[in-house]
Amino acid sequence: xxxxxxxxxxDGVDSFYCGVGALAQYYLCDLGMLRHELAPFGLELDLHICxxxxxxxxxxxxxxxxxxxxxxxxxxxxxLHELDxxxxxxxPFGTRSTWPALCEAAVERVERIARPDSFLLVLPNDTPFxxxxxxxxxxxxxxxxxxxxxxxxxxxxxxxxxxxxxAERVDWERSGIAAAASTDDIFLGSTSxxxxxxxxxxxxxxxxxxxxxxxxxxxxYLQRFFATTPVDHExxxxxxxxxxxxSILLSFGRAAWYKGLDLACNVAAEVAxxxxxxxxxxxxDYGTPDSQRVIESLRHTFGLEDDRGRILTDxxxxxxxxxxRHPDLRVVLVPSRRENLSAIPSEARILxxxxxxxxxxxVGGLTEQVEHGADGFLFDPEKPSSAAEICTxxxxxxxxxxxSIAFAARRRVMSDYVLGRNLARSVRSTxxxxxxxxxxxRNELHLxx
Numbered sequence: 001x002x003x004x005x006x007x008x009x010x011d012g013v014d015s016f017y018c019g020v021g022a023l024a025q026y027y028l029c030d031l032g033m034l035r036h037e038l039a040p041f042g043l044e045l046d047l048h049i050c051x052x053x054x055x056x057x058x059x060x061x062x063x064x065x066x067x068x069x070x071x072x073x074x075x076x077x078x079x080l081h082e083l084d085x086x087x088x089x090x091x092p093f094g095t096r097s098t099w100p101a102l103c104e105a106a107v108e109r110v111e112r113i114a115r116p117d118s119f120l121l122v123l124p125n126d127t128p129f130x131x132x133x134x135x136x137x138x139x140x141x142x143x144x145x146x147x148x149x150x151x152x153x154x155x156x157x158x159x160x161x162x163x164x165x166x167a168e169r170v171d172w173e174r175s176g177i178a179a180a181a182s183t184d185d186i187f188l189g190s191t192s193x194x195x196x197x198x199x200x201x202x203x204x205x206x207x208x209x210x211x212x213x214x215x216x217x218x219x220x221y222l223q224r225f226f227a228t229t230p231v232d233h234e235x236x237x238x239x240x241x242x243x244x245x246x247s248i249l250l251s252f253g254r255a256a257w258y259k260g261l262d263l264a265c266n267v268a269a270e271v272a273x274x275x276x277x278x279x280x281x282x283x284x285d286y287g288t289p290d291s292q293r294v295i296e297s298l299r300h301t302f303g304l305e306d307d308r309g310r311i312l313t314d315x316x317x318x319x320x321x322x323x324x325r326h327p328d329l330r331v332v333l334v335p336s337r338r339e340n341l342s343a344i345p346s347e348a349r350i351l352x353x354x355x356x357x358x359x360x361x362x363v364g365g366l367t368e369q370v371e372h373g374a375d376g377f378l379f380d381p382e383k384p385s386s387a388a389e390i391c392t393x394x395x396x397x398x399x400x401x402x403x404s405i406a407f408a409a410r411r412r413v414m415s416d417y418v419l420g421r422n423l424a425r426s427v428r429s430t431x432x433x434x435x436x437x438x439x440x441x442r443n444e445l446h447l448x449x
Contacts, residue, residue, distance in 0.1 A: 003038065003045040003427060004114040008106060008125040008132075010052050023124055023151070023343075023419075024049060025065075026218035028072035030420030033220075037424030043431065047078040048113050052102055064317065068225070081109050096168045103131035111139065119431060124151030124191065124215065127169045133176035137183045147430060148180060149189035149213050152340050155202050156364075157258040159290060177203050189213030189426070192341040192365035213426040216417035217346045226321045226351055236322055241310045243278040243328060247395055251333040252282035252320040253344070255294040255313065260335035260361060262297045263384045265311070267333060270388035272308045276395040277330065279309035282320050324351040330402070331391050334360035337381055341365040345376065346417045349409040355402040358409065359390050369417070375409035 009024050027047065035045050049069065073080050083105040106129060114120050122132075136146060154169035177199075180186040187209050190196035196212070199205040237243075249271060251264035261283045268279030283298055285291050295313055312319070323329060324347070332348040345358045346369070358376035360366045370376040377394075379387040394402065416422075 001043055001431070002115065002118045003043050003121060003431075004118045005045060005047045005121040005123060006110055006113065007047065007049045007123045008051075008129045009049065010126075023215075024069060025072060025221050026216075026419050027123060028069070028076050028078055029218040029221035029224065030418070030423075031076040031078060033418075033420035034424050037421060038427060041428055041431075043427065045427075047076070048081060049073060049078060050081045050083055050106055050109050052083045052105075079113075081113070083109060096165075096172070099128045099131055099172065102128055103135060107132050107135040107139070110136070119427075120146045121427065122146065122148045124149045127154055127173055130173045130176035133186065134179035137179040137186060145430075146186045147189045147211060147213065148186060149191060149215075150195060150199070151191055151215065153198065153203070156198065156338050156340060157256065159257050163290065165288070174203070177205060181206055181209060187211045187430070191215040192368055194365040194368065195340050198340070198364075211426070211430055214416075214422045215341055216419040216422045217343050217350070217413070218419050219350050219414065222321075222347060222350045226318070226325070231322060231325050233326075236319070236326065239310075239312065239315060239319060240280045240323065241278075241307065244307075245328065246278040247276065247330040248323065248326055248328050249277040249279045249331040249333055249391060250282075250320060250323050250329060251279070251335060253284065253336075255283040255285050255291040255298070257290060257294060258336060258338045259294075260337045260381060262294060263335040263337070263361075263381055263387075264333050265298050266384040267335070267387045267391065268309055270385065271391045271395075274392065276392060278328075280312070280323060281310070282312045282315055285313045321347065321351055324348055324356070325353060327353050329353065329356040330394055332356060332358050333387065333391075334358060334366060335381060335384070335387070336361050336363060336366065339364040339366050341369065345369045345409075346413045349375075349406070349413045352406060354406045355399055357394060357402060357405050359387055359394075371412075375405060375412050 005027075007024055007027055028049075031047050038045055070080065072078075083102065110120070110132075133148060154166060154173050158166035158170060177188070180188055188199060188205060188211070190199060190210050191213055192215070196210050199210055200207065249268060251261060251268070253259040253261060255261060261281060264279075264281055268281060271277040272279055281298065283295055285295055298311055324332065329352055332344065332352070334342055334344050336342065339361070342360075342365070345360060345366070348356065348358055358370055360370045360376060360378055361381040362372075362378040363381060367378065370378055372378040377390045379390055
């Protein structure tokens with residue numbers, strides 16, 4: 001049977017501005033593994049990357065990411081398709097007026113790619129593409145099984161002040177989710193246990209259309225593009241300052257309220273004041289009022305001299321991953337107020353030198369990724385001082401203790417969070433490789449009993 005996987009994204013967008021940027025690279029790198037895992041079950045998979053162009057002068061665009069996507073797609077035998085919504089914008093994520101045309105172009109492309117009898121897997125995507133769901137539900141050709149993966153939702157990262165853009169995003173996604181619930185052929189893939197609960201409680205999604213599609217990362221991608229590249233210590237020092245041999249605390253992400261980088265600044269101020277660690281906080285500015293407010297808050301809260309730490313809002317997209325490989329790194333702090341499933345803990349566990357540990361907020365899917373005291377540490381985001389205390393303990397811990405935790409953390413990634421393997425298991429489960437799938441569904445999909 002043919003499985004058609006569609007990845008919807010924006011050309012050249014890196015992970016600081018949209019998580020799907022990095023995930024596209026992961027899927028391309030793990031495509032061979034995915035096909036290998038599905039072949040024994042008579043399943044053949046094609047991967048199609050459908051992308052909308054982003055202006056090269058946009059803060060979202062990265063030449064490196066765009067070029068790398070094309071090289072990886074060619075090597076993996078994946079197809080690239082440019083979507084032409086007839087209108088361009090420097091910020092496709094926040095320009096609501098462009099979304100309908102974008103979704104129409106995407107659905108038209110999907111209908112050309114996927115056969116009516118194929119199993120259609122729509123991989124994690126951003127809010128603008130949610131408008132495709134009503135169109136797919138109404139399409140006469142769409143009597144195929146569709147699984148639509150949700151990496152996040154607008155309700156997860158909406159600002160508590162109820163910003164107008166957040167309200168637009170929630171309304172846009174609500175119509176898509178309602179359309180999925182109105183048909184027997186569209187399922188919503190939850191990428192964590194937390195996401196499944198969130199869909200049921202916050203969006204009133206029926207249990208029978210939620211299916212498990214745990215996500216992960218591609219260790220192969222990280223090894224290929226980061227782990228085997230020599231660390232340029234001079235370049236890093238020029239960007240983050242002179243650490244003077246002090247232990248480094250790293251925290252990074254988009255300058256968005258829900259990412260909690262202002263909490264990271266509170267932690268950074270405490271550990272720097274105690275002279276324990278040199279904090280490096282990379283907050284990606286994506287040009288919205290929310291982003292500007294967060295950055296102002298960071299600079300006000302941190303209040304440290306350059307020789308005690310560094311806040312960066314304009315930096316090379318790969319800098320955090322380079323710092324992860326710094327021999328003096330001790331803590332990767334993930335301070336999110338809300339989070340479904342973050343790639344950062346898994347990336348850190350693969351790339352760090354073996355003596356750095358993840359300290360994460362005890363929220364959402366992060367509690368599934370980090371087992372407190374075993375492969376990392378969790379803290380209450382309402383009490384950021386508790387994270388500073390954890391960092392204090394880490395700074396005093398013997399290296400052998402940290403190496404033991406780092407070893408357990410890396411092993412956890414390789415067993416639970418390898419993207420290609422997880423996706424193959426989920427596809428097999430959905431298509432009948434488990435007892436819960438009904439005989440009727442198997443007959444509809446032309447699978448052997």
